[in-house]
Amino acid sequence: MIINTGQRTDIPAFYPKWLANRFKEQIVCVRNPFNPEQVSRYRLSPETVDVVGFCSKNPAPFFEYMDIIKDYGQYWFVTITPYGRDIEPHVPDKHKILEDFKTLSQMVGINSIGWRYDPILINDRYTVEYHLRAFEQMAASLCGYTETVVISFIDLYEKVKRNFPAVRSVSREDQYFLGKELIKIATSYGMVVKPCGEGQFLAEYGADCRGCMTIETYEKAIGQKLIVPNKKPARKECACYLSGDIGAYDSCGHLCRYCYANNDIEAVKRNMKLNDPNSPFLIGNYKEGDVIHDVKMESYIDNQLSLFL
Numbered sequence: 256m257i258i259n260t261g262q263r264t265d266i267p268a269f270y271p272k273w274l275a276n277r278f279k280e281q282i283v284c285v286r287n288p289f290n291p292e293q294v295s296r297y298r299l300s301p302e303t304v305d306v307v308g309f310c311s312k313n314p315a316p317f318f319e320y321m322d323i324i325k326d327y328g329q330y331w332f333v334t335i336t337p338y339g340r341d342i343e344p345h346v347p348d349k350h351k352i353l354e355d356f357k358t359l360s361q362m363v364g365i366n367s368i369g370w371r372y373d374p375i376l377i378n379d380r381y382t383v384e385y386h387l388r389a390f391e392q393m394a395a396s397l398c399g400y401t402e403t404v405v406i407s408f409i410d411l412y413e414k415v416k417r418n419f420p421a422v423r424s425v426s427r428e429d430q431y432f433l434g435k436e437l438i439k440i441a442t443s444y445g446m447v448v449k450p451c452g453e454g455q456f457l458a459e460y461g462a463d464c465r466g467c468m469t470i471e472t473y474e475k476a477i478g479q480k481l482i483v484p485n486k487k488p489a490r491k492e493c494a495c496y497l498s499g500d501i502g503a504y505d506s507c508g509h510l511c512r513y514c515y516a517n518n519d520i521e522a523v524k525r526n527m528k529l530n531d532p533n534s535p536f537l538i539g540n541y542k543e544g545d546v547i548h549d550v551k552m553e554s555y556i557d558n559q560l561s562l563f564l
Contacts (some may be wrong), residue, residue, distance in 0.1 A: 256303055256499060256552050257473060257483070258440060261310025263288075263502030264537070265509060267317035272532040275320035278327070283501050284547075294547050296535070297499060299457060303552040306473045308497075310334065310371070312346050312509055315355045321362055328477035329363055332405065332468070334371040337389030338381065343511045353396045360400035367476040369403035369467070374513055375408040375433065377425050383433055387482050391440050392553040398444040402440070405467040406437055407451035412515045419512040435460045451495075455516040468495035480557040499550070503537045504529075 260266045266274050277283040281300050287293040306328040311317075314333055333356045335349055336342075346352075360368045371388060377383060378435070394404070408425040411416070415422060425433075434457040436450045440462060449467045452458050458464045473496070474481055486498060505522040507514065517523055526538045534540045 257306050258304050259308040259497055259500040262500045263504050264507040265311050267311040268313035269508050270530055271317040271320055274302045275323050278323050278533055282535055285501050288504050292546055293543050294545050296547055296549050298552050303554050305555050306330060306477055314359050329367050330476040331368045332371050335393055345360055347553055357400050359486045368401050370397055370401050371405045373407040374409040383429055387436055390437055394440055394444040402446055404441050404446045405451050407453055409513055414515050414518050415513055438462055466495045470496050481555040482557045483555045506538055
């Protein structure tokens with residue numbers, strides 16, 4: 256099975272001890288965000304969890320616990336953007352994250368880590384030219400530590416518009432120009448650009464538009480073939496295979512202005528205080544009335560065929 260940690264919050268950055276304890280105890284509980292009394296309980300055994308997918312803006316707090324997950328397949332996306340505190344108020348210094356990325360790459364291997372440069376937004380400070388300069392500086396720094404960079408242009412979800420009223424869409428003209436130039440830069444530093452939920456329009460310039468967190472991505476990371484159940488994408492533009500996310504909405508302390516997973520800053524503050532590193536739940540604990548569903552856990556690895564990558 257595939258377990259994801261990063262679609263709803265940044266667990267390695269803010270809840271590293273809790274995550275380490277979940278793998279030690281091999282159990283985690285997740286509330287249905289639309290029906291909180293419905294609880295999915297996962298058994299985190301290396302025999303059934305083939306890959307753990309991570310997405311973080313600050314992976315370093317989890318480094319001291321990496322030995323705990325050494326028996327699990329892993330794929331890490333680390334997001335590094337060029338924005339300052341006006342957009343990403345609590346993200347650490349980007350120079351540090353670049354160095355942490357390199358450290359993580361050396362821990363897990365180049366096939367198990369990718370760089371996310373997204374979402375791309377444009378305003379009077381973060382111009383097209385600014386993005387091109389920043390992207391090239393970052394790509395030069397990360398050369399040899401990853402072969403993948405994911406880009407996307409900001410989506411104006413209702414949460415985003417409410418929390419970031421000044422934001423505007425990136426014009427189609429700028430998307431074409433920026434996409435083409437970023438692909439050129441990435442290629443020169445040994446990286447393939449994978450657009451996230453952007454359709455096929457950058458394929459003609461050399462982008463891999465098949466998705467970013469795909470089965471192929473996981474297979475390359477673990478060096479084995481996976482046979483997975485059919486699963487509907489999270490949205491029609493998305494080709495990624497996302498399942499078993501153990502995070503919770505309104506719990507990410509980065510408080511990025513463009514975030515789709517935080518709806519209420521005050522709720523974020525309350526929820527972060529409710530984290531108990533010893534609880535099976537990221538936020539809070541068991542409650543009266545909970546309906547527990549033990550998720551059927553089975554390995555997706557095809558033992559008849561190994562990939563030699």
